[in-house]
Structures are given as C-alpha cells and as structure tokens.
Amino acid sequence: MVDRIGLSPEASRAEDGLGSLEKSAATTEEHQRQNIIRFKVTHVLLTVLLLWLTAVHVVGILFFAKGFLLTRLVLDNRSECGVLPDGQPSQISNGCWHPKTFDRAVILIIDALRYDFTIPSRRVFEQPPQKYYLDNLPLLHETAVSHPDHAILLPFIADPPTSTLQRLKGLTTGTLPTFIDIGSNFAGTAIEEDNIVSQLKNAGKTIVHLGDDTWHSLFPGYFDPNMTHSYDSFNVWDLHTVDNGVIEHIMPLLDQSPQQWDVIFGHFLGVDHAGHRFGPDHPAMAEKLRQMNDVLQEIMHKLDDDTLLVVMGDHGMDTKGDHGGESDEEVEAALWMYSKQPRFGKAETAVLLPPATAKERPVGQIDLVSTLSILLGLPIPFNNLGKPIAEAFTGPGSPDWKTLARVDRLAQSQIARYQEHYSRSRDLGLDDNAYRDQRTYLALSVESAADGRWEDAHHAYVNWHNEVISMYRRLWANFNVEDMICGITISGLALGFVFFFSRLSMGDKASAAPGLLRSAGLGTVVGAAIGSALGFLTPSSFSFLPGLVFGGTICGVIAATVWSFRHRLTTQSYLPSLWGWMALVFCLTQSAGFASNSYTIHEDTILLFFLTTFGILSLISSLRQASTADRVLGTYQSVLFILLTRLASFSRLCREEQMPGCRSTFYASSNSSTSAPWQLLIPYSVALLLPEIIKAFYQGTASYAGSAGFWIGFSFRIGLLLVAAYWTIDVADNGGWLMERLSPTTLKTINITLARSALAIAVPVGIGTFVWAKPCINISISEPRPAADNSGKPPRPQLTIYGYANVYGSRYLLMIPMLVLSVALLLPPVGQFSIAICTWQILCLLEILDTNGLTISSRGSSSVGPIILALLGSYHFFKTGHQATLASIQWNSAFVPLRTIQYPWSPLLVVLNTFGAQIICAAAVPLTVIWKRPTGKAGLRGLWNDVLNACLAHALYYATIQLATTMWAGHLRRHLMLYRVFMPRYLMACAVLLIVDMVLVVAALAGVRVVGLSVGEVFGY
C-alpha cells in the first residue's frame, strides 16, 4: 500500500521570479511558472477585495458612530469675577459673587474611593462580612459623626463613563459628560471650556498639583512648576509610587509658614490600582486604605483654620475593582469636606449620621464645582450645571436657609445664563412645554424668596435644578438620525453583497475578482463624484466630505452586487441544506436576540447552546457515515467537541446584570482580579497537554514530520512553560510569597524577561517557522522490489510519502500555535484553560467537517465550518474572562511584557488579550478548506475560490452581528439599558468585525499563499 509518485527533478525545483524566465525550455516548467504567477496574482486580488470590504465596513461604522456617539457643544464663554450672572456688577468685596468662606483649599482625590469603603460595615450589615475593603478608612465617618459642624460625608455620584479623565472634566467644569469623549482616556487633551482651575488661575491663586499626571494633560501650564510633582498614572501594577510621592511632597507644603500656595490638588492612585490589580477584596486594598486613613489624619492635624480640606473619590469600582461603566458600584464615590472651624451644617435636621448607603441623600459630582467656587470666593464656571451642596452653606447649628437660598440663586442664574447661550448656539429642538415645569419651580422659588420663606425657596430651587439636569441629560442624548441611517445603509448593503456573493452565486470567485474589483472601483468613483456634486449643489442635506465618502461607498457596493448578480446567477435551488439552515438560524436568532437586553447579557449561554446543538447534529450525522473510520472518528470528535464546549463553560466572569444566578470562576473570587494559587495548575497542564493534543491530530495522518516536531513539540511547549512561569511569579507576587527574598522590582524584571522570551518564541520564531517550513511530510524510499508480474520492466524504487493525506492542513496548522502562545501569555490562567480548549475544539471541528463531508471544496461550499468557527471565537471571548462591557477589558495585559505604556504595543496587547479567541478562530478559517484537502493533479486550482468562500462566510457572521447590534443600538437609543448593555455590545461588534477582517487579510490569505507555494513546490502547483 504505497503511493507511487515519480518526482521529476524539474517538478521538485520550483523557481519563481524572472531568473527562471529565459531558461525555462520545458513546457512543464513554463506551466508551473504560470501557475505560480496566477496563484500570487489571485492572492493580491483577493487581498484587495477583502481590504475594500474592510474599508466599506469602516465607513459604515464611522457614519453610524458619527450620529450615534453623543456630542455636546462646548461654549467658550467665561464667568467674570466682577459681573454677576444676571449681568449686574458684583458688590461683594470679600469674594466675587458671594463672600468667601475659606482662603485656601486642599483638594484630595483618592481615585476609585467607593462610598462603602468609608462607612462602618455595622451600619449596613447585621453581621458584617469580613472584607478587606470594609472598615479600613474609618476617619471620614468618625469625624462626620463626632463633629458634624466640621466634617460632612456624603455619597458622591459620578456621571458615567467612570473613567478618570472623564471624571476630572466633570469635577472641574461641572458639566455632564458625553459618550464621545471616552476614547480620550489614553491621550488626554486640554480642557478648553471654563473651569475652576482656570478661574483660580485668573484670580491670581497659586495652584499646586501632586500625583496623577492626567491633570497636566488637562490643565497644561496652570500649576506652580516648583511645588508641583506629577507621576505616571497608567502603570496599574505600581500601587505605591504615586501615593508615596504625593505624601512626600504634601506634608512640607502644609508645614509652610506663611503658605506659598492657595490650592493643592492631590491625586492618589493607590486604591484604584489595588482595585485594578487585585480587586477590592484583597489585603493590598486594606493596606492601601489604612495608609490613606493615616495620611488624612496627619493632613487634618496640619490644617489651619482658613483652609478647606476636600477628600473625594472620582468614581467607584465594580466587584472586580474595575471601572468605566455605569453600574451602581462604579458611580458611587464618597465626598468628605472638613474644616478646622465649625462652618458646615445640615440640610435635613432630622438626620444625624452620614448616609449609610449611597442611595440616601447623594450629591452629584457636578455639584462640586459650584460649591468650591462659592466657598473660595470665585465665580462659578460658565458651563457648570451643578447646584451648590446644601450642607456646605447652611452653617453650624440651626440651618441658615437664607445664605443657602442666596447661593442657590447665584447658581440658578448662572445655569439660566448658560441655558440661554447654549440654546442660542444650537437649536435644542424643544417645544415650550419642556420648560413649563422649570418655569413653575422658578416662579415659586422667587416668590418664596421675596416673602422671606428661604427654606421653601431652597426646595423650589432644588426642584428646578432637577428639571434642568434631566432635560440636559435627555438633550445630550441627541442623536443624529440621518447619519445613523447612512451608516446602517452602508453596513446593510455590504452585508447583502457579501451574502449574495458568497452564498448565492456559484462559480469560481477567485477568477471573478478582477471584474468584480473593476466594477466596484468604477462604482466608487462614480458614486464619489455624484456624492460630492450633491454636496456642492445642496449643501443643506450633504456636506462635501461625507457626501463623497457615502456616495463612493454605496455605489461601489451596489456596482459590485450588480456585477456579481449579472455574472453569477445560477438557477440552482437556493434552499440551504439542514446545515445551511442551522447556520442561518444561529445567525438570525442571535441577531434578533440582541434586541433584548436579556439575550445580550446571556450571550455566552446562548453560544454554548448553539455550539452544543451543532455538536449533537454532527454526532448524529457521524453515526450515519458508511466508512467505519469516518464513523468512529466523527463520533469521537463530536462527543469531544460537545464535552469541551461544556467544560469551557465553567470558566465564567459574570457581568453585574447576570447576578444573581451566576458564579464567577475566572479569578480567585468574585471580588478579586487575581488568580488563585490552585489555578496555576492550569498553565502547566496546558504546557504539558496542548502540544500533545495538537501532535495527536498530526499523527492521525502521519504528518508529524518536518518542522512540526521542532515547532510544536519543542518551541511551542517551551513557550507555554515560560507563560506558566510568568503567571506563577505573578501569583507569587500578588500573594506576597516571595516578599522576603525578592523585591517587587526584581520580580517584575524577571517577569518581563519571561514574557518577552515567550513572545520571542511566538512571534519571530513562529513566523520564521511558518514561512520557511517545508510541508510536514516524510519521504522514504524503499528498496526496489522484484516485479511480481515478471513483465520484464526493471523494478523501480518506491516512494512512500508520510503525511500526504493532509499536506495543506498540517502545513497551515503551524500558524495556530504562534497565535495561541501570544494570546495565552496575555491571559490569566483560567483564560489559558479556555484558549487551550478553543484550540482543541478547532481541531475537533476540522475532523468533524472532514468525516462528515462538510469541508469546503469544489463539490460544495458548506458554510458550517466558518460559521461554527465564528461562534467558537465569540464563545471563547466570554470564556477568557471578557464581557461586552467596558469594565471587563483586562487593561493589565498591557503590562505583561512592558513596564509602561508604549504605543502602538500597549493597545495591541489589550486587543490581543480581548479578542484573542476571535483572532485565533479567524486565522483558522482556511483550515476548513485545506484540512485533508486532496492533493493531486488539480494542484492549487480552485484553492483560492474555496478559501475566499470560507473567509466570506466567516466575515458574514460577524457582519450580521455587527449590523444587528448597530440597528438595535440605534433603535433603542432611548432605552434605559443603552449605555449598560446595547452600546457596549455594539462597540464590541464593530471592533470584532474590523479585527476579523484584518486577520482574514493578514493571517488567513497570506497564510494560504505561504502554504500553497510551499506545498506546490513539492507536489506541483
């Protein structure tokens, strides 16, 4: 049983390039050369085709985002000290609009200081749980209880998004954030609009800043250069540098006499970093909070009588210590104000203690600016929308309602002035009714003030303010529906084209590429011309650039669709097979499900359901196979696939909305973001088993030859061991096991070295192996046997080729370990468990496809393989500790091989960590074509057509999901859950689509080219 292939010397020597042009006399060589050129040209054409599709996707996404992501107009006006907001000159001597209460202020931000950190647990729980984040910062509550005239402690509600940069904007300008700004957290930009820091500067105050350097990007040049000390804010591994720096420099400033500063802004990051790194329930958090307690104690003692001390959190943190979203735990921060002299009071006389939970008597973070401005005798910044905090103005003893009402009146007229200017600059599109309640309350407030009923005036004013704020919240949810519809149209047309071209048209798509591209290009040019012309003619409906882009994209897609429709329509039945129906049902039901927040929240369970359903169907189908080998192998792999899917489901990281009824297992506990020591078994098991598993799939076709042994059995395993070592040291560091022997810096150095070595194996060695490896075959030549039939022919030596059955597949599969290794390095141990299962499942899937005749070949282009791969990628996205929420991004992964943020590597690492599963699955898409693809006379013919079919089917899934989530997000733009559920899912779908598009171009198509040339060199093109 031996395969006899006479390899002529010509055939085995394949040369491309011009060198061989002249000397190619033999016709076979000429054909080879032509085939090679054709193969390469087709690759380039298909790359261009996919890039064009990517560009269409980008344009669609941008158009929608332009209308959907909210914007607020920034007014450049500034409040002036001498002019009251109603236009009258100010008569106050001791301050601007109102007599000041304090000369100086120390404003300390403890990043991520959640309200419940400051409240004694016995006030909330009957039996207080033992948590590290509770009861370790008692000072704030103690002082507020024992000296209510000196200290006030209140819940301080942040407006989402709860990222530090956004919060600082809100805290210094008093404005409501709009979503569009969230992207700027990584590169802060200066605040242009009126704010309290610039007001301080205008008043000639000396401002000192200590701590988080985000302030400097927001307020460049505002701070006193001699006393200011800032520190890098993004190194979340480092809990102490920033805090120690602030403490070191703030104490001498407080001891100065006379003081050379007026306002100190101190920004502690330790609590936030402890949360990001360990989660709230960790000894490091307790230690950090106790340190803060001691520091505040010391600062309190050093304070003089005319200095105000403010301590606040800019946001909270969720149960894992992350933030960015808008869950209750993320928005509930704490605010504490302290004065040496009794100056504060109560707004509600009946209540004696500070609120026990953040649900009682909360104040907004936008309220801080107006409060501070008036307390320090400054004008309230022009764009401020907050109201003064009542407790700061009612004074000690019985409430001084008159002062409060006066302060209220100032803030009211300032907000009213802002309203007037804003509606003048931008039509709010509100009818008169929208203002009715506001007017009622305002009239009531004025009337009460005139009668001297100051308390009523205050309450009427508070009601007025609530009306205004809620109006602006609605208003800045002001979507541009036309742009959104444009975006959806583009995405929808692109989806329609891909669906038609990949699923409904027959024939060789690879050879159709030039014509298709030509008509698409022509359409784009014509469309761009029409669009820009329309922009010139009717500037009201279209401006030039959007018209150009929109017209070009739309017409390009339409032209391509028309072209493929005219050239490729066949009369064959379009009704899909049962497998096709299954894929269609999976895509459509999931898309429909995104209209409901429940199905968006429980997407991981749905994917488990779908994947297992596929497994059961493939099991049934395998049982029908006639060939015993197919039947047994298919059944075995199907069962394995099902069990692995279910096994992976034990790795979960629950989002807040899934609670209760969901148990997080991704980290040590649901209140932590570190791995438990037992989880370290996982990386070592993965290093031990995963190469063996991959090897077993190679050995099924005797393909474990050539570079496979070195790359998978040795390099890959060493890489995984390095990853395991990295995570061991990480856990040891977090647990403080090696505290006595090694300093944290040494540990970090060791870890960075380990991580970089693993990456070095993954990327340079991996790419090198993949590009230069020979096909995974072994050729043995046996002794010539005497001819059995005695026909007189001389016996010929026999050539046995091991690994012939899967030449393409085994060669291409060399790419996957490279990606698995890179992704595994960035994922915590449980994530590696999931990614290893993902790899195994991909291999199972390939065998299932092969044994059930579902691979994509010239006989049929089944969509099952690529679609199941897409489901698999999406499923393992959730199983690697991610959710479709902003808070679940594992920012830590940026610091695995790096000490500081470095562009472009840090974002790339986070992307690889977040979408690793989808990336691996997208890179595996060509395997659905070439796994056990027969090699023979056909050579590479038809390969590109099949690969393109597979890639398009894969992209089709993600494009469907993207269109669906986009449409639902647009449709449900007034939904309560928009920012919590629909918007993050929509953003994720867009990101995934673009990333998958790029992976298909960069990894899949390029990989097929490498494999095709490499295999063709041996077996003919």
Next chain:
Amino acid sequence: MSSPSITHLLPPTPVQPAASARLLTPTTQPIPLLPSHLAKRYSYFHTLLVVIYYYFRASALVADPYTAMFLDLGFVSLAQGVFCAVCLPSAGSWVSGTAGGKINESTGAVAPLKTFKGAKTGGNLSGSGSSSLRKKIAPPSAVKGGSTKGEGAGGSWKGRVTPALFSLILTLTLPPLPLTLIALVLGAPLYPTSLLPCTLLLATHVALLGFLPIFYTHGVSSSAWRDVAAAWLPFDESGVWAGTVGALVGGWIGAVPMALDWDREWQKWPCTVLWGVVLGWAVGRLVTNVARLGIGRRINLSEKEEEPGAGTEVLAAGPVKTLSETKKSK
C-alpha cells in the same frame, strides 16, 4: 507494508463518492397505524389528551416542578402505554425494517412509502383483511408470529399489554440518562445540584413522550436503534417519530424564554422546556398523524453539493485567460 497508519497515506481516489454514497443505509420502515377506526381516532384523541393534561398541570408545575413532574409520570406513562396498545403494532408483529435491503438515502424515501401505502390502503379497504395484505408485502422471514395474531389489528389485548409494559420499563431505565446528559451539555444547570433531579425528570418525560412508542414498535432491534441514534427513522402516519423529533426540537426552543428578564415564576428551570417538549411533540404529531405531511421521508443531514463542473466554468476576463489556457494544457 500495510500498517494501519499508512492506510491514511493513500492518495484519495480521484472521484470521491457522492454524499449519499458516503452514508450507511437506514433500514427502518415507517410505523403504521393499526388499521382499525379506533386506532385512528384514538391517536387523534391521545394528542389532545396529553396536551390538555399538561395544560391543566401547568400551575402545579410552576409551584413545585419536582413533585408535579414526578406525579405526572404516572399519567403520562399510562396515556402513552394505552396509545401504544391501542394504535400501534408491537415489535415483531409488523415489518419494522428491511433486513439489510439496499435502501439508500435517495431511494429510501420512496421504497418504504410504498410498503406503507399498501398497508394503509389495505386497512381502509377491507378492515380485517389487512393483516393478510401486509403478510404479502412482508418478506416471510420478518413475519414471525404475524400470521398467528390474525384477528383485530394488533393482536390480542394481552399480546399488547405485555409489550407495552416491557417497553415502559425499558423507557424508564434506558433513555433518561442519555437525555439528561444532552440537557446538561446544552447548558442545563449543574448548580445548584438540587435542580439535577428536575433535569432527570424532564428527561424521563421526554423519554415517555418520544421513546416509549419506539420501544413498543421496534423493540430492542439494534439496527432500529442505530437508526434512532442517527435520527434516521422515517416519519410515519402514527406520528411516533415526528413526536420524538418534535419533542426534542420543542424542548430546544422551549429553553429560549428562560433567559428573559421578566422575573416570572414560570421562567424557572425546567417549566418552559417541558412545555416546549409537549408542544413540539403535539405539533409533530399533528403534522404527520393528522395532516399526514412528509410521511416516509427521513431527515436529510447531507450537505448540498454543487453539480460537478459548476466550479470550473470560467469567465473571459483578466487573468482568467491564462487560467483557461493552462487548464486545457494540463
């Protein structure tokens, strides 16, 4: 020279077998309804009875799933047992399969249909004479005992109750565990473990609805059960196989409302799935037993294939010219 691993190395044969030829041949015949009027009417009535029963037990199920499902087992076993005894031929009393006959996927849909139609028209034309007609169709080897149970349509009542009891025992012991496993891998809750008995009971209900009649009609024939495992039985006029498929698909769909955040009591495991099972079962029975659609067909799991040659047609454009040239020269 021929070691097992080397067999893999053989270059694939130039022409691969078509999808239909890759497959085994299903051997089961559609299950006929007994030719009496009672059988026909009772089979309609049975569908209604079971659905109504579950409908009235809905509130009890929501209140306490475990107890309700456990108590329901009695009624459902009885109802299904009676249905089998009244409407279906017991194993051995009919030609349940072709003994290795060559029926492949493409012709399989037709051949059993003929057998089945013959039996049916026979039943309609001459009530009691049907057994003789069926005898004619059946190969002699398969009719063992058939000739002795002449009168009536399905043999003596005693001859029906005993197999019904036996198949009940088999149904309660064999399928629930695999079905539980299927539910669990599809995502049925493992925690809290107190829900596991509920899952087992759900599986038992599915077994009673979907598999009791198969045990009754096909016995423990391994070839029949191989077809069952491969979901390869033909749909039949008695609505047995459609009921099985409907119950499984219905349960699948029944899982959908659980995830919604409506916070209703009935969304808890496994209420909606059980209702989905019952509704799917009823729909399957209505389609085949009452509306008589798709009888004799089998579920086709083969992927569509393009006609050979469709992939090689070329366009006269761009580098395609070189393509066609090289193709010719090859």
